[in-house]
Amino acid sequence: MMKPWKFVTLSCASWCWFCTSLAYAFEPSVQKITDTVYAIVGEIDQRSAENQGLNNTTGFIITKAGVVLVGSGATAGSAKMLETAVKQVTAQPIIQVLNIGVQDHHWMGNHYFLAQNIPVSALAKTIENQKQQTNANRLRLSNALGIQPDALKVEYASETFAGEEKTLEIGGVELSLRYLGDAHFPGDAVLWLPKEKIVLTGDLVFNDRMLGILPEISKLKDWQLSFKKLAELTPEQVIPGHGYPSNWATAQKNTGDYLDWLVQNVGKSLEDMEDLGDAVKRLSADQTFSFLQLAEDLHGKNIHQAYLQLESQ
Numbered sequence: 001m002m003k004p005w006k007f008v009t010l011s012c013a014s015w016c017w018f019c020t021s022l023a024y025a026f027e028p029s030v031q032k033i034t035d036t037v038y039a040i041v042g043e044i045d046q047r048s049a050e051n052q053g054l055n056n057t058t059g060f061i062i063t064k065a066g067v068v069l070v071g072s073g074a075t076a077g078s079a080k081m082l083e084t085a086v087k088q089v090t091a092q093p094i095i096q097v098l099n100i101g102v103q104d105h106h107w108m109g110n111h112y113f114l115a116q117n118i119p120v121s122a123l124a125k126t127i128e129n130q131k132q133q134t135n136a137n138r139l140r141l142s143n144a145l146g147i148q149p150d151a152l153k154v155e156y157a158s159e160t161f162a163g164e165e166k167t168l169e170i171g172g173v174e175l176s177l178r179y180l181g182d183a184h185f186p187g188d189a190v191l192w193l194p195k196e197k198i199v200l201t202g203d204l205v206f207n208d209r210m211l212g213i214l215p216e217i218s219k220l221k222d223w224q225l226s227f228k229k230l231a232e233l234t235p236e237q238v239i240p241g242h243g244y245p246s247n248w249a250t251a252q253k254n255t256g257d258y259l260d261w262l263v264q265n266v267g268k269s270l271e272d273m274e275d276l277g278d279a280v281k282r283l284s285a286d287q288t289f290s291f292l293q294l295a296e297d298l299h300g301k302n303i304h305q306a307y308l309q310l311e312s313q
């Protein structure tokens with residue numbers, strides 16, 4: 001039998017190894033948008049233990065006062081990946097983290113930055129929905145990472161902004177947090193840089209891979225409307241919530257056109273009183289968006305969800 005002291009020694013050693021390692025096989029890529037704005041592109045595929053849930057894209061802004069990091073990753077491991085990505089580009093410290101998303105990988109790494117006394121800020125609407133989605137986020141993420149839900153530490157932003165818009169001026173850069181309506185998750189927001197005409201869209205835009213209409217969470221028509229409001233900002237460059245940075249036309253093609261396609265085609269199917277099974281079968285065969293990664297997994301599910309939602313409206 002193992003002596004109790006031996007057990008304690010082993011646990012401590014394992015824990016210390018965990019604390020200091022935080023090193024994973026996956027490394028996000030850093031892409032320069034301007035001299036002071038960078039995207040951090042996570043895995044285009046699904047979440048995994050290797051990518052620590054960082055299958056999303058985020059970014060950072062270098063200001064005269066320090067670095068503003070948008071998003072905190074899903075876990076301490078992916079928060080560390082973001083921190084390392086910033087260090088590849090600048091020696092300036094991260095002085096502020098902003099949360100613009102509600103899905104796990106946009107904010108569940110908050111504790112990593114809060115532990116370093118770096119403030120984390122978000123719109124009230126975003127935090128309110130993060131709170132509502134915490135348990136569901138925990139379950140899905142722990143499943144993907146192969147760990148227990150309780151192992152995921154959750155901390156909300158240390159600073160809350162009331163209202164649906166908040167403009168900050170940090171180190172000479174104007175940053176505008178905006179809630180434009182619900183998207184992939186309720187409470188999703190964007191960060192607009194009006195002078196640079198760059199938008200960090202969070203989960204309003206999926207590039208390169210197909211977006212997912214999540215049961216009970218993503219509301220197709222709300223998302224379509226929020227996307228149209230985002231277009232009204234006339235951004236020149238887009239740092240999406242998933243996939244690679246792009247111009248607006250690409251974001252329109254990969255996300256806006258697909259949302260419109262779902263609303264139009266599934267809507268028509270309902271008008272024609274086609275039943276659910278037939279609609280999913282017929283429309284799943286359409287190849288218009290098969291150029292997007294994960295289309296094979298998600299397109300049929302999206303049509304199914306779209307049908308249920310549009311039918312009940």
Ligand SMILES: [Zn+2]
Pocket residue numbers: 056103105184203241242
């Ligand atoms: Zn996401």
